[in-house]
Amino acid sequence: MSTDAGAAAHAGTAVNAERRTAVVAGVLFLVTEVAAIAGAALYRPLLGGGPGADNRALIGALCELVLVAAVAGTGVTLFPVVKRWGEGLALGYLCARLLEAAVILLGIVAVLALTTVRREAAQPGATAADAALVAVHDWTFLVGPNIILGLNTALLAWLMYRSRLVPRPIAVLGLVGGPLICASAAAVMFGLYAQLSVPGSLAALPVFAWEVALAVRLIVRGFGRTRGSD
Structure with a gap:
């Protein structure tokens, strides 16, 4: 009986730890969205040569430092969970997330x-x-x-789709949004349209919806495998 009670207590502790991980990851995803939008809005006048925009740009840079921490945090937080369904892919997601944070940091230095x-x-x-x-x-x-x-986005969405840690319609948003925003970036590189344009914004919308939907799901429900996930 004591062994059974100890096993039950250990299982309960593991569930609680995973629930906390889900909440932390969800909050970090929401922070990335808020910090990214706030930062871009604050320093955009400086990039356009507007007068008196320095102080706002500095505040925007601080917002993007928060963004960098949150981007890296999502990768570090989710890695121990998703590696069970593909350690190589999970490591790729972690490295790509850290690389994204590093590139954003370079952009912050340019603004400063x-x-x-x-x-x-x-x-x-x-x-x-x-x-x-x-x-x-x-x-x-x-x-x-x-x-x-x-x-x-594509790496994490595939891991979520494969593991069913979140409902598959949420994962499909990421599977569609990841390649779409990459294709849009390539179009911008070749001058087909500007990044801050209607086509660019529409291409970014599925990734935005994926991150918000994922964040809300993790905060409200946590990780949960559904029937047929094995």
């Missing part, structure tokens, strides 16, 4: 450097240094939160 250049410039207006730093940011924004994001 741009604020310094603008403050120290003798004359207002765009300079060659301004243009170079804006270009660095724009390319990191395309490579990190688009191409690499599409890759890690």
Whole structure:
């Protein structure tokens, strides 16, 4: 009886730990969305050469530092859970998530450097240094939160689809959204349309819906395997 009670207590502890992991991962996904939107909105005037945008850009950079931590956090938090359904794929997701965070960080450094250049410039207006730093940011924004994001979205969505840790319609959103945002990034690279445009926004919508749906599911219900998942 004591052995059975100990096993039950151990199982209960494991379930509670997994539930906490799901909540933490869900909260981190929501933080990535809020921080990314806030950061882009705050520093966009600086990239356009608008006057008096430095302070807002600094706040935006702080938001994106939170984004970097949350992006890395989702990878680290989910890795121990999803590796049971494919350790290689799970490791790939973790590495891609960390790479995405690193690329975003490079873009933040470009924004911070741009604020310094603008403050120290003798004359207002765009300079060659301004243009170079804006270009660095724009390319990191395309490579990190688009191409690499599409890759890690597809990896995690496949692991979720395979394991049924979340309902399959949620996983399908990621399986569609990941490749779609990668294809959109390629279209932007070849000049078919601007990244911040109607086609670019529509291509990013499935990934946004995937992350929000995944976050809400993890916070409200946690991980839960459904019938037929084995």
